[in-house]
Amino acid sequence: MSQSAHRYAQALFDLSREENNLQPVQDALIHMGSLILDLEDFQLFLKNPLLSVEERGGILKALFEGKVPDLVLRFLLFITYKNRLSILQEIIEAFDVLYLSGTHQLRALIQTAFPVNDEDKIFISRCLQDTFGQHMIPRWDMDPSLVGGFRIYAQGRVYDYGFKSQLNHFLQQTTSPVC
Numbered sequence: 371m372s373q374s375a376h377r378y379a380q381a382l383f384d385l386s387r388e389e390n391n392l393q394p395v396q397d398a399l400i401h402m403g404s405l406i407l408d409l410e411d412f413q414l415f416l417k418n419p420l421l422s423v424e425e426r427g428g429i430l431k432a433l434f435e436g437k438v439p440d441l442v443l444r445f446l447l448f449i450t451y452k453n454r455l456s457i458l459q460e461i462i463e464a465f466d467v468l469y470l471s472g473t474h475q476l477r478a479l480i481q482t483a484f485p486v487n488d489e490d491k492i493f494i495s496r497c498l499q500d501t502f503g504q505h506m507i508p509r510w511d512m513d514p515s516l517v518g519g520f521r522i523y524a525q526g527r528v529y530d531y532g533f534k535s536q537l538n539h540f541l542q543q544t545t546s547p548v549c
Contacts, residue, residue, distance in 0.1 A: 398442045477524070483513065494520075495508050
């Protein structure tokens, strides 16, 4: 992530906190990040060097005016003027890190071999919350290759409690030479 993306994200984070508008700004940025990932035309628009600042601004207003918080639209127009619209995805990612840290939250991907009922999801989320000391924002996914158990991706680390992984770990320990 570039330094400039972090600086822009920090400025937007500080402004949105000042205006007591942090959650709506985060929601709008999450949605915008999804648009960037899902729509190739939007990606091309962000990086198109042939459009003038005025043309880009007009398109952004047409797309987002009245649909995102005013602060987000003003920010988009500002980074357009500064010719930084091409790093919007990096800014969104940096903002998300600041938001999660500032609100003591943690995103986690939890993969299971089988569907998990709501009661177990709540229990697992609470255990993770106690372990990490932060509110969990879990995303659940099924991975039949686990055979059983689960795998957690959080804070840039993998916690693998899948049966297959545990069995491989056990087999490695039992076949290791003992001194």
